[in-house]
Amino acid sequence: MIARLQRSFTFAPINLDRQRWAFWFGLSLIFAAVYGLLGLKQGFSGEWIVQDDARQHVFWMLRFVDPELFPNDLIANYFQSVAPVGYTKLYRLAAVIGINPPIFNKLLPPVIGLVATCYCFLLSRQIFPIPIAGFIASLLFNQNLWLKDDVISATPRAFCYPLLLAFLYYLTKDSLLPCLGTIALLGIFYPQYVFICAGMLLLQIFKWQGRRFRFSRNLDDYFFCAMGLGVSVAIMLPYALHVSEYGPVINLEQARQLPDFYPQGRSAFFRDSNWEYWFEGGRSGMFPKSLFTPVTMIFGLFLPVLRLFPRQFPLQKQIMPKITILLQLLAPSITMFFLAHAVLFKLHLPSRYTAYSFRIIFSIASAIVLTLILDRLLRIVSSNLSSLNFKKLGQTVLALFSIGAIATAVIFYPSFVDTFPMTKYKTGEAPTLYQFFQQQPKDITIASLTADTDNIPTFAQRSILVGYEYAIPYHLGYYLPFRQRVIDLIQAQYSTDLAEITKFIRKYGIDFWIVEESSFVPEYIDGNRWLSQHQPVAQQAVESLRQKKVPLLTSFKESCSVWQDNSFTVISTSCILSSSF
Numbered sequence: 001m002i003a004r005l006q007r008s009f010t011f012a013p014i015n016l017d018r019q020r021w022a023f024w025f026g027l028s029l030i031f032a033a034v035y036g037l038l039g040l041k042q043g044f045s046g047e048w049i050v051q052d053d054a055r056q057h058v059f060w061m062l063r064f065v066d067p068e069l070f071p072n073d074l075i076a077n078y079f080q081s082v083a084p085v086g087y088t089k090l091y092r093l094a095a096v097i098g099i100n101p102p103i104f105n106k107l108l109p110p111v112i113g114l115v116a117t118c119y120c121f122l123l124s125r126q127i128f129p130i131p132i133a134g135f136i137a138s139l140l141f142n143q144n145l146w147l148k149d150d151v152i153s154a155t156p157r158a159f160c161y162p163l164l165l166a167f168l169y170y171l172t173k174d175s176l177l178p179c180l181g182t183i184a185l186l187g188i189f190y191p192q193y194v195f196i197c198a199g200m201l202l203l204q205i206f207k208w209q210g211r212r213f214r215f216s217r218n219l220d221d222y223f224f225c226a227m228g229l230g231v232s233v234a235i236m237l238p239y240a241l242h243v244s245e246y247g248p249v250i251n252l253e254q255a256r257q258l259p260d261f262y263p264q265g266r267s268a269f270f271r272d273s274n275w276e277y278w279f280e281g282g283r284s285g286m287f288p289k290s291l292f293t294p295v296t297m298i299f300g301l302f303l304p305v306l307r308l309f310p311r312q313f314p315l316q317k318q319i320m321p322k323i324t325i326l327l328q329l330l331a332p333s334i335t336m337f338f339l340a341h342a343v344l345f346k347l348h349l350p351s352r353y354t355a356y357s358f359r360i361i362f363s364i365a366s367a368i369v370l371t372l373i374l375d376r377l378l379r380i381v382s383s384n385l386s387s388l389n390f391k392k393l394g395q396t397v398l399a400l401f402s403i404g405a406i407a408t409a410v411i412f413y414p415s416f417v418d419t420f421p422m423t424k425y426k427t428g429e430a431p432t433l434y435q436f437f438q439q440q441p442k443d444i445t446i447a448s449l450t451a452d453t454d455n456i457p458t459f460a461q462r463s464i465l466v467g468y469e470y471a472i473p474y475h476l477g478y479y480l481p482f483r484q485r486v487i488d489l490i491q492a493q494y495s496t497d498l499a500e501i502t503k504f505i506r507k508y509g510i511d512f513w514i515v516e517e518s519s520f521v522p523e524y525i526d527g528n529r530w531l532s533q534h535q536p537v538a539q540q541a542v543e544s545l546r547q548k549k550v551p552l553l554t555s556f557k558e559s560c561s562v563w564q565d566n567s568f569t570v571i572s573t574s575c576i577l578s579s580s581f
Helices: 002-007 018-043 059-064 074-082 085-096 101-127 131-145 156-172 176-189 191-203 219-241 274-279 295-306 314-318 321-342 352-386 390-416 431-438 451-459 476-493 498-508 522-526 537-546 552-559 573-579
Strands: 049-051 206-209 212-215 425-427 445-448 512-516 561-564 568-572
Touching (some): 018 131, 049 451, 059 101, 101 131, 101 352, 131 295, 131 390, 176 219, 191 321, 295 390, 314 352, 352 390, 431 451, 431 561, 476 498, 498 552, 552 568, 568 573
Antiparallel strands (some): 049 425
16 A cells, blocks of 8 residues: 555656546546535525626626616626626626526536646646645635635636636746736736736746846747737737726825725725734735635645755755746746735736746645655655564654545545535525515615625625625726715705705605614614714714604604515605605
8 A cells, every 4th residue: 555655646647647636637527526515516506696706707798698677776787897808708608608697606606626636736746746746736726716716606707717727837838828818807807917927928038047137049939928018918909908997096195084995894905903904915915814724735835845855855956947937926926916906906906916826836835745745755664564564653654644634634625614515605594575675666776785685686686775795995987976976865864944955856866665673773784884984974974873863764754665574675666755745
């Protein structure tokens, strides 16, 4: 058995040992498929289930099924305008062949995960051609993916992983056309990472020689770089020339004026300390919080250390020179991170430029380290068993225990995590409410401060005035009108003046108003971080409630109610307007 295990840790050129490569590659895909099926099981465990971020990025695609939905809807129009073209076309194609966008959103993640797994394994093979190392790399990578909600969201960022891995793989093989193809696909699915690819292509014309970088003497390197940069410019030029109808992009000074960007805000960016701001995850930090999840990913930090001990870890002689691809990925990622900080928020969020790169780097680096350690332990066991004595028995037992511990940690880690896979699926709490709105005209607008309002566009396919999930503050042409809507809604809902309420209804063309039974107590606003961002009206509403002033809207809960349950009351605004005469 020990001999068989050791053979798994030997150099295995693909053309001479296909069976061993196929076994570990197949096992990698099996684990990826199992993780994907666990996600599918959650997604289809009920009728009223939607992924958290899909509520922003997918609901408007219901227009592909019914073009009459969400007419003149600010929220739908905005999220449609910022969706990358490739992402939009893929969902449109699914709708054409009869797959509803929310359903397609649940079916995509396992496919994305499998494609990413394939390229992760292949990239690992290019760097360290040991079959079991490819399996460990893909397994760690998958566990990291499914403990984060990127892939499960099936939003544009989910496509970054397979496309970036594909680019890295084809770059290590010097395959020009596939490289150009992946750059183009990144440009239409997740354009930020085209900058990373362009940076890596520039690095190809530099070679490390004699402890210093020198320009390459190979003309093919320059041709490869020029072609890649040409595609990068061509694919990014439309983005550079496009003038958004919801512009301009918010700048640093404007962001500092909005509570949304502070620690308790909807889009928290600024942090309490410089260390947190620059390094600890979130939207501004360099290192994602889930980088070392699973914990075995931390082994990647020790790769430079193990490289100093070639005699103790002889298998590392199989590490290919192409391992420099990891450093080449690191350099432009960090560069873009600081550049994005320098021009906030024109290049969107700085953390996006390092988070995805670091996960790939640490997955492969950790796999190499774990493979080297396992090989060393197996050598100890094999050597000791050939001449076993009492002195060597303890060493052998310790080595076998360490092998078992590593194998258990690598393979069974998800079993110890209650939230695996992390899907962030949300379940609609008011299905009869959604069904009621589905029966209403398609051009209605619904106003409400309740959290469940976020689910209405997806489940009821009707427009809402505002909702926490849609309060994205990066384009002022969208967010300033959106924020004003929230302010006006808070003011009207807690007003004691009928004229103010009717003015609000007419201004925004509100057809229905959802009122939560618990919404007329001070704690409802005081305890809601999002509502509390909208000052001074939020505090004014709290003070009015504390003074026992009864909001006029409560007087219509019985006379103008058209739907009601234990939690919510739907008020017809036409009834309110008729009472004002």
